[in-house]
Amino acid sequence: MRIGAISKAAGIPVETIRYYEKIGLLPDPDREHSGYRSYRQAHLDRLLFIKRCRNLDMAQDEIRELIRLADQPEADCSDVDALLARHLDHVRERLRELKSLEQTLVRLQSACTKGRTVSECGILGGLATELGALEDNQPANENHVPGTHGQGHPKPDSHS
Known part of the structure; x- marks a missing residue:
């Protein structure tokens, strides 16, 4: 085809x-x-x-590794299990990060009341201070783009 x-x-x-x-x-x-x-x-x-x-939000390197493992049908599946366990850890960490993000957004949203001007907006003022606090709490090497992973996940080759 x-x-x-x-x-x-x-x-x-x-x-x-x-x-x-x-x-x-x-x-x-x-x-x-x-x-x-x-x-x-x-x-x-x-x-x-x-x-x-x-x-399932797997990264290219994870998919590449699963394909490599699938090409060895007689091999022990412990490597597949280990890869999935690492991915599950990553998903759980992202869920914790998203929960923290939700709490921050709720706090920002509660900082604004109706009838105020943009210059008095608690959301915009909060973003100026919250953003700095958020950046201070994030590791420099962390990547939060969906489908990608931070450090700690093996990369069988240089393609990402």
Whole structure:
């Protein structure tokens, strides 16, 4: 099948499929004589696997490691279990961070009452002071972009 068909079947944009090929998560498809990519069922299966992993907020390196482990069906599954345990720890940490973020936003929102001007706004004033306090409590290497992980997670290669 061509890229448009596999994109539709997987529910993944064409650009994302090309990106997965570029970073090595998806093997290169065969090329037809016309030069078009020709995808097989194995490509669709891999894309659906990647999509499920991304829906679980797994990083590319985690997905790459799971694919590597899946290619060794007779191996002990303890490495898979360990990877999932690390990911679960990461998710729990993010939940704690989000709860803290929620509490900060509630405090900021309660700082404003109706009938005030922007110059008197407790939210804007609170952001000026809260933002500094938030930054002081965050490690410099922490990354809070969904789907990414801070330090402490093994990276089998240099691609992220």
